[in-house]
Amino acid sequence: MVQLLKKSSLVLLLGGLASCTMRNPQLPMKGTFGFDLDFLKAKDSVIVLKDDSGLGQVIVSPKYQAKVFTSTADGLNGKSFGWIKYETFDQKQPDPHMNAFGGEDRLWLGPEGGQFSLFFKPGTKMEFDNWHTPAAVDNESWELISSSDKKVSMSKSTHLQNYAGTELSIKLERDVEIVEPKAIQQLLGIDADASVKSVGFNTVNSISNAGDKAWDKTTGAPCLWNLDMFTPSPKVVIVVPYDENATGKVATTNYFGEIPKGRITYKNGILLFKADGKSRGKLGIPPHRAKSMAGSYDAENDVLTITMFDVDSTASYLNQEWKTDTAPYSGDAVNAYNDGPLADGKQMGPFYEIESVSPAAFLKPGEKLTHKHSVFHFTGDKAALNKIALKTLGISLDDISTTFK
Numbered sequence: 001m002v003q004l005l006k007k008s009s010l011v012l013l014l015g016g017l018a019s020c021t022m023r024n025p026q027l028p029m030k031g032t033f034g035f036d037l038d039f040l041k042a043k044d045s046v047i048v049l050k051d052d053s054g055l056g057q058v059i060v061s062p063k064y065q066a067k068v069f070t071s072t073a074d075g076l077n078g079k080s081f082g083w084i085k086y087e088t089f090d091q092k093q094p095d096p097h098m099n100a101f102g103g104e105d106r107l108w109l110g111p112e113g114g115q116f117s118l119f120f121k122p123g124t125k126m127e128f129d130n131w132h133t134p135a136a137v138d139n140e141s142w143e144l145i146s147s148s149d150k151k152v153s154m155s156k157s158t159h160l161q162n163y164a165g166t167e168l169s170i171k172l173e174r175d176v177e178i179v180e181p182k183a184i185q186q187l188l189g190i191d192a193d194a195s196v197k198s199v200g201f202n203t204v205n206s207i208s209n210a211g212d213k214a215w216d217k218t219t220g221a222p223c224l225w226n227l228d229m230f231t232p233s234p235k236v237v238i239v240v241p242y243d244e245n246a247t248g249k250v251a252t253t254n255y256f257g258e259i260p261k262g263r264i265t266y267k268n269g270i271l272l273f274k275a276d277g278k279s280r281g282k283l284g285i286p287p288h289r290a291k292s293m294a295g296s297y298d299a300e301n302d303v304l305t306i307t308m309f310d311v312d313s314t315a316s317y318l319n320q321e322w323k324t325d326t327a328p329y330s331g332d333a334v335n336a337y338n339d340g341p342l343a344d345g346k347q348m349g350p351f352y353e354i355e356s357v358s359p360a361a362f363l364k365p366g367e368k369l370t371h372k373h374s375v376f377h378f379t380g381d382k383a384a385l386n387k388i389a390l391k392t393l394g395i396s397l398d399d400i401s402t403t404f405k
Contacts, residue, residue: 028076028077031079031080032072032076032077032078032079032080033057033070033071033072033074033075033076033077033078033079033080034075034076034077035080036059036069036070036080036082036084037059037076039084039086040059040061040069040084043089044061044063044064045063046059046060046061046069047059047060047061047062047144047147047152048060049149049150049151049152049176049177049178049201050149050150050178051178051179051180051181051199052180053181054075055072055073055074055075055078055197055199056071056072056073056178056180056181056197056198056199056200057071057072057075057178057199058070058071058176058178058199058201059071059082060152060176062141062142062143062144062152062154063141063142064101064103064141065101065103065106065107065136065137065138065139065140065141065142065156066106066107066142066154066156066174066176067101067102067103067104067105067106067107068082068103068104068105068106068176068201068203068375069082069084069101069102069103069104070082070083070084070104071104071199071201071375071377072199073197073198073199073377073378073379074197074379078197078379079301079303079379081104081199081230081231081303081305081377082102082103082104082105082229082230082231083102083103083104083229083230083231083349083351084101084102084103085100085101085102085348085349088100088101088102089101094138094139096132097128097131097132097133098131098133098138098348099133099138099139100348100349102229102351103227103229104228104229104230104375105176105201105203105226105227105228105373105375106137106226106227106228106229107137107172107174107203107205107224107225107226107227108133108134108137108225108226108227109134109136109137109160109170109172109207109222109223109224109225110222110223110224110225110318110320110357111222111223111318111319111320111328111331112320112322113126113319113320113321113322113323113324114163114318114319114320114321114323114324114326114328114331115163115164115220115324115328116162116163116164116166116220116221116222116318116328117162117163118134118160118162118163118222119131119132119133119134120132120163121161121163122161122162122163122164122165126322126323126324127322128342131322134158134160135158136156136158136160136170136172140156140158142154142155142156142172142174143155143156145173150177150178151175151176151177151178152175152176152177153173153174153175154173154174154175154176155171155172155173155174156171156172157169157170157171157172157210158170158172160222162220162222163220163324164219164220166215166219166220167211168211168215168222169209169210169211170207170208170209170210170222171207171208171210172205172206172207172208173205173206173208174203174204174205174206175202175203175204176201176202176203177201177202177203177204178199178200178201179200179201179202179374179376181198183200184198184200184376187200187308187374187376188306188308188376188388188391188392189391189392190387190388190391190392191387192378192384192387192388193380193381193384193387195380195381195384196378196379196380196381196384196385196388197378197379197380198376198377198378198379199376199377200374200375200376200377201374201375202372202373202374203226203372203373203374204370204372205224205226205358205370205371205372205373206224206368206369206370206371207222207223207224207358207361207363207368207369208363208366208367208368208369209361209363209364209365209366209367209368210365211365212365213365214362214363214364214365215361215362215363216362217316217328217329217362220328221318221360221361221362221363222360222361223317223318223357223358223359223360223361224357224358224361224369224371225355225356225357225358226309226355226356226357226371226373227353227355228307228353228354228355228375229351229352229353230296230305230351230352230353230354231350231351232275232276232277232278232338232339232349232350232351232352233276233298233300233301234276234300235276235298235299235300235401236274236275236276236296236297236298236299236300236352237272237273237274237275237296237297237299237400237401237403237404238272238273238274238275238294238295238296238336238338238352238354239270239271239272239294239295239296239297239389239393239395239400240270240271240272240273240283240285240294240334240336241269241270241271241291241293241294241393241394242269242270242271242285242289242290242291243269243288243289243290243291244268244269246288246289248286248288248289249286250266250271250285250289251271251283251284251285251286251289251332252283252284252286252321252332253281253283255281255282255283255284255320255321255322256280256281256282257280257281259273259279259281259282259283260279260281262274262404263279263281263338263404264281264283265403265404267395267399267403268394269394270393270394270395271283271285272400272403272404273336273338274338274403274404275296275336275338275352276338276350277338277339277340277349277350277351277352278338278340278341278350279338279340280338280339280340280341280342281337281338281340282335282336282337282338283335283336283337284320284331284332284333284334284335284336285332285333285334285335286317286330286331286332286333287311287312287313287314287315287317287332287333287359288313290311290313290332290333290334291311291334292308292309292310292311293306293307293308293309293392293393294306294307294334294336294354294356294393295307295354295389295392295393296352296354297385297389297397297400297401299397299400299401301379302379302380302382302385303377303378303379304377304378304379304385304388304389304397305354305375305376305377305378306375306376306377306378306388306392306393307354307356307373307374307375307376308373308374308376309334309356309371309372309373309374310356310358310371310372310373311333311334311356312333312359315359315360316329316359316360316362317329317330317331317332317333317357317359317360318331318357318360319331320332320357329360331357332357333356333357334355334356334357335353335354335355335356335357336352336353336354336355337352337353337355338352339351339352339353356371356373357371358370358371382397385397386398
């Protein structure tokens, strides 16, 4: 009898567990889009854009500085492509330097350093203790203008003083729109295999002079700055094509100390940069060398990422280096960053970034400058991804993935 009761109890217990499992489906795994969507919904009323298939999805947040937080090419269970720093959301006080919430595409204002810096108060030494990200692009909410399943429009007004003491009244506007898979192929000039899954979005970013004085080379001018934060792996390589026939230096490679030779190389007009999140380094390509496309390949997860953006080879770009003795309008148009430990051993990430910037916004009162920046991700059969890489970046996946072995 005791044995029978034990068996009956066990059956009831197992039945109860099965019932609970049916009522409470398994929670999304960390690293999936569903996990990040649930996390962000608990912090914010985020907006989710979806392509017609429903598999391609993009999370946008007006509250968190109009960020595109992340995206997926395969629905809720698909890989989440953006980097998110979860612990930042629970900090009790804002970080005085930068609130690293993450974001697959976030909008900043430049220049970061130089004679017209927006990150250092006038007269202060350009070192980390004095570095402060402007609040409008760091921790303040933006206004939601309109939204649908395909597109979000947001805006933000702010007032800043640059390193030269110039007062800047600024209005920012930003549209984020998901791109259908067929449109992605048309934009990139590719014919992707049916096995390839993709997601993409366009951002249209604008800055207006909302003050009563012109921004010129004497007062200094701001610029728009798109930064895409992604999760590194031991096998991520950033790929930056450049004009091999132009003269002058190919890249600035010493933003935060010279990048070690074993982490950067040049092959037939293509710069390759190891992005494993283990060594802090940043590089930049000047506008006369820059092309309108860059990307990365993660051989560990079979993810090919392509970014596309505006470049004006004849325009003036702001120098963003943390020093004041360089020509202020001799800056880079395209940047890449690999995160790593700081001198004290602490680390913001790990993450890596692909970045583009607009020219200096020399604007009269009421005038506007616009900068477009798009992001596309592809997953699937390696041979199919290889065709896309060759067509867009001009290099094979094998050449990318074997560079730093």
